Amino acid sequence: MAATQTTDRLGTLAERARAIVGPVWVLSDPAQLRTYECDGLTNQRERPGLVVLPATTDEVAAVVRACHELGVPFVARGAGSGLSGGAMPRAEGVVIGLARMREILAVDLPNRRVTVQPGVTNLAITEAVAPHGFYYAPDPSSQQVCTIGGNLAENAGGAHCLKYGFTVNHALAATVVLADGAVAELGSAAPDAPGLDLLGVLIGSEGTCGIVTEAVVGILPRPQHVETLVAFFDTVEEGGETVSEIISAGILPAAVEMMDRLAIEAARAVTHMDWDAESALIVELDGPESEVRSQFEAVARICSAHHAREVRVAASPAERAAIWTARKSAFAAAGRLAPAYRVQDGVIPRTRLPEVLRGIAELSERYGLRVANVFHAGDGNLHPLVLYDSAVPEEVQQSEELAMAIVALCVEFGGSITGEHGVGTEKACSMPKMFDGDDLTAFDRVRGAFDPDGLCNPDKLLPTPRLCGEVPGFHRVHPVERAGLGDRL
């Protein structure tokens, strides 16, 4: 009965969607739907009931209105590069893909801002303004493919967010289709607009507060001068201590990235580099030339004082690019080390790096699985890659347990379960590690204000009985209560 109802609703929705966006932009063929089963978290999949590819804000609004009227859940999708299952659909739900909305609508250099459709890639913004000496600061490693809509939804960061901040520090305004299909303009062109910071809470809400159909983001002039070095250490701890020392010296680098031996080996397998050390620390400074030069000398001194075996300074843009290639390839190269891997995204206070890295090494030994570490050391955002063999069932299980133990370790040290990849489905059941019942209840009320009917990317971000069972103390408000028709008291 329920199944027939779902089929009927999806059928009705498909019909209405075809009228809204045109028949070719509505996908219902199972083979086509398979492309939309998962995002970058490929071990969690669900084939959606329908995929709709609108081209304008009005079309998105009309499709969402139809979903709302029919009670069909929906999820927005950018490039599907998310790493926490955020864009994973529901079987009885709809994917609203924004791939057709990829126009840069306006470049306003005097006011340092660019207006884009949500499907524009992160890198495309920088490419559009680079000839004029500007760039868009948030630089996730996935910047060639990930979209600005996905970046807003995840509050994406990158290697340079240590100095420049995250998406939320650069987004100025957005047009958003709300869960009932109404269109809202959040944020403002001019600073200090009155009212609640709705844009601020939408950013990082993982697609649960509405669908961004247009965004205005700020751009920055390219820094005058950049210096980059890579320092090699005989222990991971020395690398970690060096990070704390640089920050304590009052220096705010543009980026501080670290790789351990295994990550270095992975990168070596796919690039022509000769790095060989227990840990490699990449430090980049940017800004006015004289400031960068004096601080860069201090950084090199600190590396040496912490027994760096070698400090290599990039002598040219090509050498700088080579250092970054090594860093950025480590992720993809992990595939060379093992048949499969899981990425975690925990954050710790950066002064605790040496202890936590030791803790991860101990866990790795205990579980008998290798862990490669390549991470944003400057802001304490770890990316441990847990290597395993997907063909060995025990390893699949063990690797998941090890990954969760690492997350728990981060929380124990006063950190967070996620620094940039988001909670999604992957970490929804880990939320109670960080947040108690009242915290989660308050989060749920915020969500309920944006999406009273629970249709906008449900089962993400917060633990639900469907995903995790009951969470003690967390009172999910029933839509009936929310509508004021009933009360728990």
Place this chain on the structure above:
Amino acid sequence: MGLVEDLAADLGPDRVRPGGPDDAIGGRVPQAVAEPLSPAAVALVLARAGRDGLAVRVRGGGTKQAWSAPPARLDVVLSTRALHRLVDHAPGDMTCVAEAGMPLAALQVAISDVTTHRQRLMLDPPGGAGATLGGVLATAAAGPRRVRYGTPRDLVIGARYVTGDGLAAKTGGRVVKNVAGYDVAKLLIGSHGSLAVITEVALKLHPLPDAARTVVLREPDPDRAAAFCDAVRGAPVTPALVEAAWPEGLVLVRVESTAEGAAAQVERLRDLGPIQELDEPAADALAADLAGRAWAGTGPVLAVGVVPDRLPGLLRAAAAAGATLVVRAPVCAGELGLPDDDPERAARVVGAVRALGGSVQLRRGGEALRALVHDEPGPAVRRLEAALKDGLDPHGVLAGAAR
């Protein structure tokens, strides 16, 4: 039993007293002033308010109550004064956690032991020493340094708060990077106490620079002054302050960097206009004067903001209205002090800023001016704001208004 007795039974007799004339907000004297010692005690006050249908206004230092609309009803002033501890300071992590009633000035002293670490919370809102962290957040107050370091939304990494119906909750954390859960702090910042009582704040700190150098440009022509500000924005300099003061026709730029860096930056600024360098005492005195200048008279004060290419228009609008304007040039947000209560003058300047596509908020002034400045959002935003109010303060006990 009266309200004071009821609250005393909940909190202890020394935490409650009857309200007096000094406690009045917008002319209303509360029946009681409660000074809870803990988030749990804050929740007790709010729970009673919910049961008894009371209106509660949060008070920090009491310096910015006039920034938002006066309460229509007022039964209890909930003072955060007793929540004033520094909870944690991790100098190596450049973060700290403090209770919301801690005065900003006290926090700056507590975290800046110059012998061991040179760091600071880079927030310098107007209004003096009494302002508390909770009040600064609730009003989204920021000062000249926002040019380089941003506003509370850029510096807050976590918060604890008590919702109107008494849930003691937290958002964010203590680390500088974190995307777990909704960023409820963004909602609390600028909420003027309308959604929840902030009880604790986690903040990002910044190193104090080695050296600062300050220059001024005197340029009475709005276009040329704005062009100078624009050139500063595009130059390889890292100013902490860029204050354009009108009608005086003065632009103050302070660069902060290493000693060599600051010296080199002053040379770059010389290429941009006929600047003069000030010695440190003169620079500090002028910077302090500019920060408070819009407030110096007794007339209304407005917070105004425009996009950068409208800066000349904003300077002209201020001059035409006979107003005193200080703008943080790169972000083009500032404060505008009117010389008197003339409603026509106020209407003219508000109209002019709006015509530039700018934003206006009341910082000081009467209710007629507040009504004039009031900016009604579109239906979708209005509904969202109302739904968030209902969600976090379901019984409507918090007598604050975000607009």
